[in-house]
Amino acid sequence: MATNAPVIDIREVTRTYGEGPPALTDVSLTVHTGEAVAVLGPSGSGKSTLLNLIAGLDRPSTGSVTVDGLRVDGLNESGSARYRRTRIGMVFQFFNLLDDLTVLDNVLLPAQLAGVSRAEARRRAAGLLEHLGIDRHAGTHPGRLSGGERQRVAVARALMNRPALLLADEPTGALDSASGEDVRKLLTGLNTEGQTLVLVTHDLRLAESCATRTVELVDGRIVRDTHRATAVAR
Numbered sequence: 001m002a003t004n005a006p007v008i009d010i011r012e013v014t015r016t017y018g019e020g021p022p023a024l025t026d027v028s029l030t031v032h033t034g035e036a037v038a039v040l041g042p043s044g045s046g047k048s049t050l051l052n053l054i055a056g057l058d059r060p061s062t063g064s065v066t067v068d069g070l071r072v073d074g075l076n077e078s079g080s081a082r083y084r085r086t087r088i089g090m091v092f093q094f095f096n097l098l099d100d101l102t103v104l105d106n107v108l109l110p111a112q113l114a115g116v117s118r119a120e121a122r123r124r125a126a127g128l129l130e131h132l133g134i135d136r137h138a139g140t141h142p143g144r145l146s147g148g149e150r151q152r153v154a155v156a157r158a159l160m161n162r163p164a165l166l167l168a169d170e171p172t173g174a175l176d177s178a179s180g181e182d183v184r185k186l187l188t189g190l191n192t193e194g195q196t197l198v199l200v201t202h203d204l205r206l207a208e209s210c211a212t213r214t215v216e217l218v219d220g221r222i223v224r225d226t227h228r229a230t231a232v233a234r
């Protein structure tokens, strides 16, 4: 794939649920490699709907969603699951880690599901745990860690299959201020290393420190799209 092809290419997407007003109306958005996009907007403005469409967890009523060259809106269930396993990583407000597994096994899981060899998966996991500063917790269960540490584990897991795109929905939303700062620095650092990010957040400090671009939604429409040469508070 050409290096200048966008990571995300959303064209004229509308998403309607039942009789209500559309959750998204005529949304077009192009995101290129290396961008860190913060999606902002009031509650109910369509942020999660947009993220779910990018993740292939939902389909547009009209329009198209292409990610990493793949028409995500045309995938069947298994294709969509494979897409999420191999091309994107997802981070959630409440971590979504498996407390019955150790930190290491949580991080290994996506690689195992994708059929990566055990040796290669262990190599990648060891590298990520060290890079994210959680290698000493490899044998611990996530329930024993702080919120910030758990989110680091979730980010390590999301990066295991080297996704073209890392998606995060309120990644600092459940963290105290010190842990929030920790995760802000982590995400900013990953983007500085080249990781493409799309994050939905109410955390203006996260948007300011991490994002190279902010997209604002109101009532399901993009009302503002602001680019920065470099994020301010890096």
Ligand code: ADP
Residues within 6 Å of the ligand: 017, 022, 023, 041, 042, 043, 044, 045, 046, 047, 048, 049, 050
């Ligand atoms: P945000 O994440 O910005 O708070 P959402 O994308 O969750 O907003 O929701 C946008 C609108 O779509 C809201 O009015 C919400 O009630 C509606 N909506 C979202 N998901 C569904 C669904 N599965 N069924 C019906 N309505 C939905």
Ligand code: MG
Residues within 6 Å of the ligand: 047, 048, 049
């Ligand atoms: Mg939401």
